[in-house]
Amino acid sequence: MTTYNAPEEVPVNFDIVKDEYLIYKKPKTLTDKPLHYCPGCAHGTVHRILMEIVDEMNIQDQIVGIAPVGCSVFAYDYMNIDIQEAAHGRACALATGVKRMMPDKYVFTYQGDGDLASIGTAETIHAANRGENILVVFINNGVYGMTSGQMAPTTLPGMVTTTSPYGRDVKTQGYPLKIADLLAQLPGVAYVSRQSVHTQLNVRKAKKAFQKAFEYQKQKLGFCMIEIVGNCPSNWKMTPLESNKFVEEKMIPYYPLGDLKVPGGK
Amino acid sequence: MGEVRLMKGNEALAEALIRAGADAYFGYPITPQSEVIEYLSLEANKRTGMLVLQAESEVAAINMIYGAAATGRRACTTSSSPGISLMQEGISYISGAELPCLLVNIVRGGPGLGTIQPSQADYFQATKGGGHGDYHLLVLAPYNVQEMVDFVKLGFDLAEKYRNPVMILADGAMGQMMEKVELFEPIPRKTEFPDWATTGKPNDKERRIITSLYIEPERMEVVNLRLQAKYRQMEKEEVRFQTINTDDADYIFTGFGLGSRIAMKSMEVAREKGYKVGLIRPISVYPFPYSIYREIAPRVKGILDIELNAGQMIEDVKLAVGDKTRVEFYGRMGGMIPTPDDVIENFEKFFINNGGNK
Numbered sequence: 001m002t003t004y005n006a007p008e009e010v011p012v013n014f015d016i017v018k019d020e021y022l023i024y025k026k027p028k029t030l031t032d033k034p035l036h037y038c039p040g041c042a043h044g045t046v047h048r049i050l051m052e053i054v055d056e057m058n059i060q061d062q063i064v065g066i067a068p069v070g071c072s073v074f075a076y077d078y079m080n081i082d083i084q085e086a087a088h089g090r091a092c093a094l095a096t097g098v099k100r101m102m103p104d105k106y107v108f109t110y111q112g113d114g115d116l117a118s119i120g121t122a123e124t125i126h127a128a129n130r131g132e133n134i135l136v137v138f139i140n141n142g143v144y145g146m147t148s149g150q151m152a153p154t155t156l157p158g159m160v161t162t163t164s165p166y167g168r169d170v171k172t173q174g175y176p177l178k179i180a181d182l183l184a185q186l187p188g189v190a191y192v193s194r195q196s197v198h199t200q201l202n203v204r205k206a207k208k209a210f211q212k213a214f215e216y217q218k219q220k221l222g223f224c225m226i227e228i229v230g231n232c233p234s235n236w237k238m239t240p241l242e243s244n245k246f247v248e249e250k251m252i253p254y255y256p257l258g259d260l261k262v263p264g265g266k
Numbered sequence: 267m268g269e270v271r272l273m274k275g276n277e278a279l280a281e282a283l284i285r286a287g288a289d290a291y292f293g294y295p296i297t298p299q300s301e302v303i304e305y306l307s308l309e310a311n312k313r314t315g316m317l318v319l320q321a322e323s324e325v326a327a328i329n330m331i332y333g334a335a336a337t338g339r340r341a342c343t344t345s346s347s348p349g350i351s352l353m354q355e356g357i358s359y360i361s362g363a364e365l366p367c368l369l370v371n372i373v374r375g376g377p378g379l380g381t382i383q384p385s386q387a388d389y390f391q392a393t394k395g396g397g398h399g400d401y402h403l404l405v406l407a408p409y410n411v412q413e414m415v416d417f418v419k420l421g422f423d424l425a426e427k428y429r430n431p432v433m434i435l436a437d438g439a440m441g442q443m444m445e446k447v448e449l450f451e452p453i454p455r456k457t458e459f460p461d462w463a464t465t466g467k468p469n470d471k472e473r474r475i476i477t478s479l480y481i482e483p484e485r486m487e488v489v490n491l492r493l494q495a496k497y498r499q500m501e502k503e504e505v506r507f508q509t510i511n512t513d514d515a516d517y518i519f520t521g522f523g524l525g526s527r528i529a530m531k532s533m534e535v536a537r538e539k540g541y542k543v544g545l546i547r548p549i550s551v552y553p554f555p556y557s558i559y560r561e562i563a564p565r566v567k568g569i570l571d572i573e574l575n576a577g578q579m580i581e582d583v584k585l586a587v588g589d590k591t592r593v594e595f596y597g598r599m600g601g602m603i604p605t606p607d608d609v610i611e612n613f614e615k616f617f618i619n620n621g622g623n624k
Contacts, residue, residue, distance in 0.1 A: 061466045061469050062466045063467075064465070067477075073479065076475045076477065080473055081466075082465065082466055082467045082473050082474045082475075083473070084332070084363075084464055084475075084476040084477070085363075086329065086332070087329065087332075087355055090325070090326070090329035090332070090356070093321070093325075093327075093329030093332075093333065094329050094332050094336070095333060096326075096330050096333060097290070097292070097330035097331060097332060097333025097335075097336075097337075097341065098333040098334065098336065100290065100317050101289060101290060101334050102337055102466075122322055122325070123322070123326050123329070126321075
């Protein structure tokens with residue numbers, strides 16, 4: 001545990017450090033291992049929300065996660081649950097295998113845009129179309145993070161990446177894929193919601209969406225996906241604050257937030 | 267004595283999967299083995315509750331197996347050559363993650379889309395590792411429908427013993443032909459699962475992580491050393507083969523699966539013609555029975571290897587035999603099946619007509 005010495009000019013009254021004053025703490029299902037994610041990255045926030053819900057629902061012994069290939073390949077280092085590491089793009093196929101063997105357990109995948117919307121498009125769409133009773137957590141930051149900033153299927157038009165150094169040219173490199181909109185069309189899909197975690201208000205909204213998704217899985221309503229419009233300060237070459245501004249001003253207009261499909265609804 | 271039936275190879279195999287207490291089958295139709303998923307779709311779930319799921323591709327099917335096997339269940343698939351090629355990524359991951367499962371390749375002629383006729387051209391892929399990385403499957407090669415059935419039960423047991431995928435390497439003829447088979451008594455599906463299985467973290471125990479990823483080379487090497495130790499143990503304990511008429515033999519015919527069946531008939535024809543021919547039939551092609559060739563080679567004038575490919579197992583035969591005796595090859599490719607007459611003609615050409623001095 002790291003201790004910090006407060007600057008002398010700021011007196012700290014340690015008497016206030018009492019359990020009854022505690023308004024936030026790390027969920028117990030998140031391990032103590034320091035996150036390897038870059039400063040400002042959305043992954044840490046989403047990990048935390050997920051594990052908070054595991055704590056709140058008291059389902060640590062009833063949940064199996066599937067980690068992807070991408071920046072969150074090490075998600076299993078931080079989530080203190082039974083977890084499997086999939087090949088790139090295949091998380092929904094693994095989740096299908098797990099859920100079909102244990103229909104009463106909670107099963108989720110955690111995937112980035114390259115993993116889910118490029119190499120794993122077939123596995124994702126068909127798991128959704130079969131109405132697999134799983135939750136897919138989709139982190140969309142429009143870039144391949146782990147391999148250091150190549151173009152993703154979700155990269156915005158004109159956006160500069162290492163493989164679109166002159167900006168994504170939609171005429172030759174295609175258009176950003178709105179995979180959540182595609183999935184929302186399928187009858188096997190119960191719930192699709194697009195959220196973000198770039199402000200505290202959005203974090204609270206995202207958590208509500210996750211809570212709903214877990215509840216729907218409990219009720220066996222079908223496939224649920226929550227897309228998080230995320231950021232990537234390192235590969236976007238921005239400060240964390242600039243990246244959050246980019247999410248607000250550029251990403252969200254293209255990927256509008258809100259529910260795309262709700263159970264029994266549109 | 268178990269129930270005896272006249273069954274097509276693919277259907278007998280499917281019946282054996284149900285009787286072996288399989289929990290899940292994930293597959294994708296491909297000739298010449300689509301009868302397996304059809305038979306299972308009709309029979310399996312209503313009899314044992316076994317899951318039968320037609321995946322969107324072989325790529326998805328093998329990864330569904332990864333997920334199911336990681337929960338400690340008996341998971342399996344069957345496919346044919348092009349489909350097995352698509353599964354190689356997943357097979358490598360499953361081997362790396364040390365999960366048990368049963369895979370069946372009803373081999374057809376290749377390369378590419380090839381033909382739907384029988385072939386043994388996937389021997390290298392099956393025994394040497396078709397995917398990336400240093401790994402091995404344990405590979406069993408049935409030569410009749412009875413072994414298609416028996417190896418299902420054996421295959422699941424070996425897969426679980428070693429936490430390693432087992433492959434039944436058969437071919438289109440084995441899948442399509444009908445023979446009399448004795449079926450084993452059904453084994454109930456498991457209700458208890460191993461400690462390593464990801465079934466939800468027990469409250470009083472550490473969580474389980476199923477992965478093939480080890481970024482630190484020091485740890486990755488340790489995993490590789492563990493895998494290699496496992497393969498050495500297989501080489502010690504799981505070598506299976508059959509010999510016939512080797513005691514007085516001047517020559518040996520050899521082959522695996524369908525090739526061995528043709529070799530067996532050819533041996534009978536050769537004996538009728540007065541040639542003292544014996545037979546070595548590898549049953550496990552990984553681990554390969556090098557020792558029996560090594561033992562017999564010094565006392566025979568030659569070995570004729572018969573395969574339905576361009577000569578793949580012959581590399582292992584030569585590795586075993588070295589310069590102790592001559593090794594010749596006869597095979598057909600692209601779905602063509604050698605006849606015993608062809609074999610005898612080539613045997614005489616290689617070993618008799620030129621006095622053995624080729």
